[in-house]
Amino acid sequence: MIRVVIPYHLRTLANVSGEVELDVKGPATIRSVLETLEGRYPMLRGTIRDHGTLQRRPFLRYFACEEDMSLEAPDTPLPERVVSGAEPFLIIGAIAGG
Numbered sequence: 001m002i003r004v005v006i007p008y009h010l011r012t013l014a015n016v017s018g019e020v021e022l023d024v025k026g027p028a029t030i031r032s033v034l035e036t037l038e039g040r041y042p043m044l045r046g047t048i049r050d051h052g053t054l055q056r057r058p059f060l061r062y063f064a065c066e067e068d069m070s071l072e073a074p075d076t077p078l079p080e081r082v083v084s085g086a087e088p089f090l091i092i093g094a095i096a097g098g
Contacts, residue, residue, distance in 0.1 A: 002033055002078070003088040007060075010048070010091075014041040019088055028083045030062060031074035048091060063090040 004020045011017060022036045038045045048057060054074070056062070061070040065079045065087050081087040 001085045002028060002036075002082060003085055004033065004037060005088045005090045005092075006037075006044075006048075007091065007093040009093075010044060013043055013047065016041070021085075028078045029075045030069060030072060030078065033078065033089055034074075059094045059096060061092045061094045063092060 002022045002024050004022055006014070006016075006020065014020075020037065020040075022033065022040065024032050024036045026032055034049060038048070045051065048060060049055060050057060056070060061068060062072075063069060064082045067079070069076065069078075078089060079087070082089050
């Protein structure tokens with residue numbers, strides 16, 4: 001079971017509180033987690049990744065085990081601590097400006 005933390009506004013959109021637990025089929029990668037999340041919560045499609053390109057939306061970052069995975073390839077395997085559920089996969093709204 002993979003634990004996913006999403007930003008507050010996306011939790012509101014998906015009508016969930018706290019973190020989401022997902023049963024990901026196959027290898028646990030960034031892509032498979034996002035596909036499972038969007039499959040379970042279709043209202044999130046297009047909010048985390050672009051509809052057409054499936055690229056990460058600007059101002060969203062992915063973290064696993066305190067490591068920024070935002071620029072990693074979508075098929076990058078997640079760390080074992082995330083796969084085991086010991087650590088969450090975080091989708092964080094980035095802050096811009098100065």
